[in-house]
Amino acid sequence: MSSPFLLVSAPLSGSVSAAWNQHPAIRFGTSGLIGNAVFFGLDKILFPVILRISDSNRAAMMGASKWMNKNAASVSFFLAYLLDIGLQHFLNAWLVFGLDTIGSREQYLSSLATTYTAYFGTLCGSTVLQSFLLQRGISHDIAFAITIALGSLVNYIVLTALNAVNSAESSESSKQIKTNSGGLAMIPSWTPKRAARVSDDVRLLTQIHTTGIRSDLHLL
Numbered sequence: 103m104s105s106p107f108l109l110v111s112a113p114l115s116g117s118v119s120a121a122w123n124q125h126p127a128i129r130f131g132t133s134g135l136i137g138n139a140v141f142f143g144l145d146k147i148l149f150p151v152i153l154r155i156s157d158s159n160r161a162a163m164m165g166a167s168k169w170m171n172k173n174a175a176s177v178s179f180f181l182a183y184l185l186d187i188g189l190q191h192f193l194n195a196w197l198v199f200g201l202d203t204i205g206s207r208e209q210y211l212s213s214l215a216t217t218y219t220a221y222f223g224t225l226c227g228s229t230v231l232q233s234f235l236l237q238r239g240i241s242h243d244i245a246f247a248i249t250i251a252l253g254s255l256v257n258y259i260v261l262t263a264l265n266a267v268n269s270a271e272s273s274e275s276s277k278q279i280k281t282n283s284g285g286l287a288m289i290p291s292w293t294p295k296r297a298a299r300v301s302d303d304v305r306l307l308t309q310i311h312t313t314g315i316r317s318d319l320h321l322l
Contacts, residue, residue: 126198127258133197134254137190144182145246152178175242176233179249183225191217194261220260228253 122128156170170177191214195204204210228249235245 126262129198130194130258130261131254133190133193134258137186137193138250138254140189141182141186141250142246144185145178148178148182149174149242152181173233175236175245176229179232179246180225180229183221183228187218187221187225188214190221216264217261220264221257224253224256224260227256 152170152174156168156174192204194217195201195213204213231252232245232249235248236242240248
């Protein structure tokens with residue numbers, strides 16, 4: 103006899119699984135939550151390190167001590183974001199777009215470069231926004247949360263658009279080289295340019311063949 107718990111949990115798990123597969127926004131949100139948790143931890147670790155560096159003699163000699171001490175929160179935010187992009191790239195591939203998007207070394211490096219390109223604008227904008235909020239007296243953690251919430255929305259829109267463009271380009275490339283059921287390349291489409299090229303090749307071969315016949319008759 104099935105327990106009530108199993109009768110309720112079975113359709114519930116099925117609906118959750120269906121929602122997970124059908125809505126990339128849910129997967130992206132999950133990926134973002136994991137990435138942002140790591141991002142928050144990196145920021146917490148880097149912030150005191152930046153402060154210590156700003157108080158060091160070396161930083162003072164370089165004239166950067168005062169600036170780094172004043173903007174330590176923004177510097178740690180920028181560096182933590184920069185480091186977290188690599189992790190977020192993997193999480194997006196794993197949870198959102200599929201691991202097949204980084205299946206080869208070329209695909210991995212290409213998609214990583216695309217991710218850094220897409221996130222770099224958000225990185226700069228988020229750093230400026232976070233610095234602005236801190237200057238207005240908002241606490242470090244609240245400024246971090248506001249900045250990340252807005253940045254995640256922008257990143258989702260940008261990455262979804264870029265992934266759609268990459269998918270369209272891949273689909274177009276696959277259409278250019280069609281294969282039949284046996285895996286052999288099919289005959290390329292017949293175009294006026296190709297027809298003219300083939301006609302020239304036939305004319306050249308005919309001239310060579312005719313010249314060879316004349317030479318043989320002359321020898322006879």
